[in-house]
Amino acid sequence: MxxxxxxxxxxxxxxxxxxxxxxxxxxxxxxxxxxxxxxxxxxxxxxxxxxxxxxxxxxxxxxxxxxxxxxxxxxxxxxxxxxxxxxxxxxxxxxxxxAPADDAAAEAEAEGRRRAARGLFGHPDTLHNIAGTPAALYLAGRGIELAELGRVPRALRFHPNVWCQEVGCPLPAMLAAIHGPDGVHVATHRTWLAEIDGAWRKASLAKAKKVLGGFAGGTVRLWRGASGRPLSEARDGETVALAEGIETGLSVALACPELRVLAAVSLGNMGSVQLPPAVRTVILCADNDGDNPAAARGLQRAIDRFAGEARNVRVAFPPDGADDFNDVLTSGDGE
Known part of the structure; x- marks a missing residue:
């Protein structure tokens, strides 16, 4: 292979x-x-x-x-x-x-990446509260004022110097913890940032967002909703809003703070996310991907997955002219 x-x-x-x-x-x-x-x-x-x-x-x-x-x-x-x-x-x-040795070496390398992902998130230079950091300023530039939520999501952190292979040097980055179905931290999402024209934005890279570690089936747990409970302790009959990206998920949390909000990181991963049985309704917060057949298949796969688990599945699309729900927030049409 x-x-x-x-x-x-x-x-x-x-x-x-x-x-x-x-x-x-x-x-x-x-x-x-x-x-x-x-x-x-x-x-x-x-x-x-x-x-x-x-x-x-x-x-x-x-x-x-x-x-x-x-x-x-x-x-x-x-x-x-x-x-x-x-x-x-x-x-x-x-x-x-x-060769067993090759397989063992590959598994050891994968475990090393998982440890690196957790280590980056828990590094002494990593700030647990991103309020006032470039990460918070970047989100504010996307219309996401974390103060309106009342608290900063625990899944988000900021590190001033995260190595970026593309440019061969460290850059400031917003970090997001990706947890597997069992609650174990399996990967870390990185959004590299740069100050451009006096504002913090995504760095001008071919790939400004990357994941360290394997994240299939995992999610960024952005908001606990009305219950305030961990996902593993979700109340029977609870509803989960499942978004693709972190910014989209945070935009949904601002608009509907009563909902538990998760980010799947990618559309393809939406159909792999595992939820506890207590979650009875899943709202898929889709992007407007036009006539992209691959995106349509990915969304349908997620619908089929959760419907096949006897859950109620709803799909929410942003209005025409908006690519995603963060566009709705920044356009002022979030009402």
Whole structure:
């Protein structure tokens, strides 16, 4: 799988036990992950579009527009197998199982990234209360005045010097903790910031937002709503508003502080989020993605997931002309 992933998705890079890139086009990024070792080797998922499959599906999607039959022929040639499965035995040289040492090393690397994510969030230079920091000023520039919520969400912190690989130096960043279904801190979301024309904004980077650590199924727990309880102690019949991005989620919390608000970080991850049984209603706070078929599939996947769990599912779209609910907030049409 490392060789195949590198050939199909040349712009990606190894990230622990996975190969990461931006999409099926193979450019740099993090949205698409391919498992490289172990029993799940070849399993992949595009968290932006919701597309997923095994190694053969990956070949079909990247090279043949989803044509699995054509992908089978190409794959047999790539592996050095006979064109016709009945024409001879599979050469022993292609029956190699993944080396346990490689799998163990990959798992160790992934655990290292999880520790790094938690360490960054708990670093002595990380400010637990972002009030008055560039992170709070950045959010205020997006129309999000945290003082109106009455408290700063515990999931958000600020660090003045977070290493940015793109520019090769540290930059100020807003941090957000991503917790898995069991409440364990599994990853840290970073939004690099810069002061531009006297205002704090996203840094002018190709990728101003990145996640350190694997976050499939996890969420940024932004707001506890009326109950004030942790997610694991949600009251029976509770409603959760599930947004894609942090800024969108905070905008929803300002407009509807009675709701528990979570951010899934990506549209593709929305359909992987795990919620306790007490949550009976899920409001998917969708973005206006136009005629983007991948986005439509990702949203439908999330709808199907929660409906399949016998939950009430509602989809909230911002009005025409707004990309997301943060646009609604900044335009003054939040009423």
């Amino acid at each position: 490392p060789a195949l992933a590198g050939e199909l998705l040349p712009g990606g890079r190894r990230d622990g036990p996975e190969w990461r890139c931006g999409s099926l086009a193979g450019e740099k990024g993090q949205s698409l992950a391919v498992r490289l070792h172990g029993e799940r080797a070849g399993v992949w998922s595009d968290f932006a579009s919701g597309e997923r499959g095994d190694a053969l599906d990956l070949v079909a999607a990247v090279l043949f527009g989803g044509d699995v039959k054509a992908a089978m022929g190409w794959s047999r040639r790539w592996l050095g197998l006979p064109e016709d499965p009945r024409s001879g035995p599979v050469p022993a040289t292609v029956r190699r199982a993944p």
